[in-house]
Amino acid sequence: MKTFKRLSIRTQVLLFGLFIVAIIPIIVSRVYQLSSETIINQNTQYNTELVSLLKQRISNNYANVSSMMMNVGYDSTVQKFLVENDKLRGYDLSQKVEGLLSIARNMNTDILDIIVIGSSNTRISLAGRTKYAVDLMKTAGDDGIVHYRGYSPPDKVIDKRKLLFGMNIFASGDTSLYGEKIGYIAVIVDMKAIQTEISEYPRLVGTSFFMMDDKGLIYSNSDEPEDMLQQFQTRATGRDGESIVETVNGKKYAIQSFILPEISGKIITAVPVHNLMKELEKLKKVSYALLALILLVVSIPYSVLMMNLLRPLSRLMRYMNQLKGGSLGILNNKVDLKGYAEIEIISRQFNDMTTRIHDLTDQLIDANTQLYQTDLEKQRAEYSYLQSQINPHFLSNTLDTIKGVAIVKGNREIYEMTTALSTMLKYSIKGKEEVTLGEELKIAESCVRIYQGRFPDKFSYKLFCPQEWLHIPVPKMILQPIVENALGHGLEAQGQGVLLITVEKSEAGLLEIAVEDNGVGIVAARLEQLTELLAGKNIESGDHIGLLNVNNRLNLKYGDPCGVLLYSKEGSGTKTVLRLPGALIDQQEARK
Known part of the structure; x- marks a missing residue:
């Protein structure tokens, strides 16, 4: 801070202007960054809410289908149909089973077909798609749990996207076959309901939506090629629902991945960041236009400040430097400063000060001349006075002569007094400011004598x-x-x-x-x-x-x-x- 204060006003104003020019882009960039993060977070939240609904729908379908398959597979009529070898009784039971299956399908509109196959090769299918069940039986395990068996694309018979579920049926009740596998049940679920839910959200325009299981893609609302899907799937490495911004084929995407445990799969969403930032681009352009306007607005007062403040001060500094250099002749000249009112006041007061200095200089010269003359007179007077004084050494010599006369005459008292007085006189004219304590005590003794x-x-x-x-x-x-x-x-x-x-x-x-x-x-x-x-x-x-x-x-x-x-x-x-x-x-x- 002290270093900044020592800088000139011109430099300080320039640094202040550069600071404003530098700080505005930083602020704009920071605001743009925060806005981008906010929009991406909002999109992430929106996609999370949507996928949560879809996951709930799939989970409900899976729960309903599982419950229905359990109820149908272990219904007493179905159990009898699966183990019946008599064709006449089997036909009668098949009619009852078909009615039961129709009721179950009507209770869940997403079900396209229910297929039941017995161990004696008895088959019932509401839509005639027993081949699906036969193929699924070949890959079924030996448990009685409902399994997701995969996805099937549209075909000529059922022109729909389908999800397949299958379950082994074991004998129940009080029979000799209790616990043995007696059949297989398969359910075909329509994907149309899920597609309809996805299309009802117009805010997803531009968002690529992929649903896949462990065998591959189930559904996509995007025309992106498969290699794009593979890249999305590779980069979706975050936690469940976490948004990651990645660059794919030169474009930035906000990618999210959601796990679908019911079908051993996942849902992946990818939205181009550019689509989210379209509105922000307008804000960015407005910000830069505002920056240009601020620079223009700042430059005008800066120019006025330079003209009305810095230029007059520069002239004043040049004038003062001339005075500092010893050019006292310019004291007769007046400095004329035009600018702010304070500058003009400084100009007038400075001119008054230089006039006063000029007058005081003349007075000082006159006073110095008089003092010099007075000092000369004083020196002459002191010289005359000194000439009139008795030389201390002459006085000391005279006292020594008196001491000699006192000894000759035999007057001891006069000798001692003269000796003491001579000692004091010599001591007083000694040039030193400090003496020993012993010398000072001797002078005191001389005074006593x-x-x-x-x-x-x-x-x-x-x-x-x-x-x-x-x-x-x-x-x-x-x-x-x-x-x-x-x-x-x-x-x-x-x-x-x-x-x-x-x-x-x-x-x-x-x-x-x-x-x-x-x-x-x-x-x-x-x-x-x-x-x-x-x-x-x-x-x-x-x-x-x-x-x-x-x-x-x-x-x-x-x-x-x-x-x-x-x-x-x-x-x-x-x-x-x-x-x-x-x-x-x-x-x-x-x-x-």
């Missing part, structure tokens, strides 16, 4: 610091302002006292340098004021600038909670604590 020279025997000085911490790097000049405050504001006002400096590690892990005196202390109101100043990091108070400066330097360099803490009580002295990171101690110990 100067005050001891001013007030002999008034102040004492004590220092407690682990020897191994003297090499810890700390910011320069952080102790001298604190010591000077303690001496000048705490002890000098009292006239005497003790100054104590301790270096230790706090419970919080911080390096703490404490400067403590037993001087006059600080009144509560003033202490509160100083504490607020330290918390606010404000050095513009005009008082205790050194204390605030040290606090700010520590906090800026090391961050919270580093800085200065102030503890005091009026009449009980003051304690100033400088807090530095404890990591300084860890680093020093790691170097050992």
